Amino acid sequence: GAGVSQSPSNKVTEKGKDVELRCDPISGHTALYWYRQSLGQGLEFLIYFQGNSAPDKSGLPSDRFSAERTGGSVSTLTIQRTQQEDSAVYLCASSSGRGSNEQFFGPGTRLTVL
Amino acid sequence: GQQLNQSPQSMFIQEGEDVSMNCTSSSIFNTWLWYKQDPGEGPVLLIALYKAGELTSNGRLTAQFGITRKDSFLNISASIPSDVGIYFCAGRRGATNKLIFGTGTLLAVQP
Numbered sequence A: 001g002a003g004v005s006q007s008p009s010n011k012v013t014e015k016g017k018d019v020e021l022r023c024d025p026i027s028g029h030t031a032l033y034w035y036r037q038s039l040g041q042g043l044e045f046l047i048y049f050q051g052n053s054a055p056d057k058s059g060l061p062s063d064r065f066s067a068e069r070t071g072g073s074v075s076t077l078t079i080q081r082t083q084q085e086d087s088a089v090y091l092c093a094s095s096s097g098r099g100s101n102e103q104f105f106g107p108g109t110r111l112t113v114l
Numbered sequence B: 001g002q003q004l005n006q007s008p009q010s011m012f013i014q015e016g017e018d019v020s021m022n023c024t025s026s027s028i029f030n031t032w033l034w035y036k037q038d039p040g041e042g043p044v045l046l047i048a049l050y051k052a053g054e055l056t057s058n059g060r061l062t063a064q065f066g067i068t069r070k071d072s073f074l075n076i077s078a079s080i081p082s083d084v085g086i087y088f089c090a091g092r093r094g095a096t097n098k099l100i101f102g103t104g105t106l107l108a109v110q111p
Helices: none
Strands: A005-007 A010-013 A017-023 A031-037 A045-052 A053-056 A065-069 A075-079 A088-095 A109-111 B005-007 B008-014 B018-026 B031-037 B046-050 B055-058 B061-065 B071-075 B085-092 B105-110
Touching: A005 A088, A010 A017, A010 A053, A017 A088, A017 A109, A045 A065, A045 A075, A045 B055, A075 A088, A109 B008, B008 B018, B018 B031, B018 B085, B018 B105, B031 B061, B046 B061, B071 B085
Parallel strands: A010 A109, B008 B105
Antiparallel strands: A005 A017, A017 A075, A031 A045, A031 A088, A045 A053, A065 A075, A088 A109, B005 B018, B018 B071, B031 B046, B031 B085, B055 B061, B061 B071, B085 B105
C-alpha cells in the first residue's frame, strides 16, 4: 500500500481480555517498529523487527506483551490479560532497512481498557 | 522508557511569527529526526539530520544537528495556522535502529 496501515483504529476491551493489534508496513520495507504513546506523552519504543526476527525487544513492558511478524510483512502485537495502564495509542512504523533511519508511521490503534 | 528533553512544552503564537524548539540529551546521538503529529494521526517525518553541525531546510522549516551531537533544534519561519500540532524530536544512537523520542512541543497558531 501507499503507507503504513493499522487495524483496528480503535479498540475498547475489558480488563483481563487479550487483544491483537495489526500493522501492515509499506511494501518492501524490511524494518518494522512498534511504539506506544500514552495520553499527552511522547512515543515509547516497544519492539523492532528486521525481516521476521526481532533483534530488539527491550521496550516490551512485561511478558503480557508479545509481537510477531510473518512473511517479512504484516506484524501483530498481542497484549494478554490487559490492564487499565495498557490504555494508549499503539503506533507502528516501517523503514526501508538497516541503513535507513527514516521511519514512516501508521495512524495508530487507540486501545482503551475498561 | 527513556525520552529526550524537549522544550518548550507548548507555544501559543500569532500567525506570521517565527518559532524555535529544541531537544537535548545527556547522550550522544548519530541521527536526529523531527516529526509533526496531528490529532488522531501518526507522526509525519519533517526533517532528518545525520551529521554533527548539519543544517537542513524543508520549506519554512530549518533544523540543525548540534555540534556536540547531544542536541538539535527546529525553527519554523512565518508560521501559518496549519502548522498547529505536536512536534517531536527523535534520536538514534549507537548501532540500534530504535528511536528515542522527545516529550513533544504543542504548537498553537492564532490566525
